[in-house]
Amino acid sequence: MALKYELSKIEVWDGNMAASHALRQAQIDVVAAYPITPSTPIVQNYGKFLSDGYIDGEFVMVESEHAAMSACVGAAAAGGRVATATSSQGFALMIEVMYQASGMRVPIVLNLVNRALAAPLNVNGDHSDMYLSRDCGWINLCTYNPQEAYDFNLMAFRISEDLRVRIPVIVNQDGFICSHTAQNVQPLSDDEAYAFIGEYKTKNALLDFSKPATYGAQTEEDWHFEHKAQLHHDLMKSSEVIEEVFGEFAKLTGRKYSLVETYDMSDADVAIVALGTTVESARIAAKNAREKGIRAGVVSIRSLRPFPYKQIAEALKNCKAIAMLDRSLPAGAMGMLFNEVGAALCQNAQNRPILSNYIYGLGGRDMTQNILLDIYQELSENAKAGKLTHPTQQFVGLRGAKMAFN
Known part of the structure; x- marks a missing residue:
């Protein structure tokens, strides 16, 4: 049983810490990660929450970002709530598996702390990795400050895991300007946050032996087009669920978000x-x-x-x-x-x-x-x-x- 984390009504967090606490409150089953600047503190903080007894789930340190997303896909396909974080070159290394995740319709939340892509090597923020993510079949949400990095992570689980959607979600925040800049953040209590996200609902779980499922099937020209068209249809229709979740979050917190502001x-x-x-x-x-x-x-x-x-x-x-x-x-x-x-x-x-x-x-x-x-x-x-x-x-x-x- 995880320990309770005591939060104030107003915390002073940077964007990375805000995202870490949202992941903690989601009671994730598996976080698989390979740290990279400027997203490192998200998984570093999460690992400390685990070592301090505030988390019951698994935290898996892997050998690369490609392996991190591969582990996330496996854990999500098995029937778990899953999340990770990355930036820049790490995201570029993940990109092959990003298409696997969306094509398999596994609900994963990825914190993408935006950073320039090399060459030349640069650890600071621009939107190169965000733009790289556009066509990989994920829902792609944008935040502007630490409060929103917190809020959108909570909402991302609701959106991704909705049975009408079942598509992985990226939550973007600007590297350093948001991720390392501390501001006032008004968090929910652990109970409120988890009640908003809700219990995880499994669908086609690999570990449900009463209903066998196949992931990673080969389709060729017979069915590939239909699978991709269905993903596109559901991705476009997900805007209705996103707006619905925005509305419910506004009722809970008073913080209103829209697709376009x-x-x-x-x-x-x-x-x-x-x-x-x-x-x-x-x-x-x-x-x-x-x-x-x-x-x-x-x-x-x-x-x-x-x-x-x-x-x-x-x-x-x-x-x-x-x-x-x-x-x-x-x-x-x-x-x-x-x-x-x-x-x-x-x-x-x-x-x-x-x-x-x-x-x-x-x-x-x-x-x-x-x-x-x-x-x-x-x-x-x-x-x-x-x-x-x-x-x-x-x-x-x-x-x-x-x-x-x-």
Whole structure:
């Protein structure tokens, strides 16, 4: 029987500690992990909870991140509640097994503490690993601060294990800016948290010998397409369950989340679309831009997958100029947010706003208020001119010569 952990109404936690406590409260059966910066403290804290007697489950240290996700898949297929954490190169090593996990429909929660991908080697935060995860068939949720890292982990178990979903979930947080920055966090008690998540519901468990199941079957052209189509269908439909869980969490805590969230958008002519900790910085910049006469707003996304196309289009329907901020190297294309949001607006919006793409913050480079205000100023100029007056894609905060592409 695990010991009770005494929590205050307000704790001062960084994002990693917040995630660790959420995993502890979920009463996980198996955590399999191979530590990597900046996600190491999540599994390190979890291991200490186990050694101190606060956890009954198994904590398995393996020889690589590939092995970590392989162990998670096996444990989840066997019928257990499972979670892990990783970053950057570790996630890249996991990627083969990520497709196995989603294809086998095993409900795993992965904390992805976002960090740049080498080369050059860099331990600081950008969204390279988050963007790598887009097409592997996992639900992909985004947080902006330690409180949300805690909240979204609790909700991730509910979403992933729902019998209408049964798809693994990634919870993203920005490396160092969120993972290592302490803020006030209001946790639930252990009993409240576990009651919200609920008892684990098994489905097709390998250890249920009364109902034999097969995992990792080979399908070839006969059934492969159908399996993948079913995964895509259920992943797209999972937005309904995500919103339902958001609603129940709001009733419990008063903390409200949506697939798409807006700030000062009721009369905005120009808007920034962003992810991660940059969202809070952009909101400050929008307030400052309004003091300069620019009707500025911010739109942010909680669900990178399934991507909320209709909600994004609705949030941006009255804007004249929009900037998508991508914190990952596009490597020969426009950034992911630019492409995804542009598709949403092309398909669903009544007007055709002027779209810009700003690449920023690679390898942990700061996004400053001055840069954000410059972006709002350029958007305002585009909106007034009714056309692009600046390059479609710009690298901002870059040392040396300006890099831009039309």
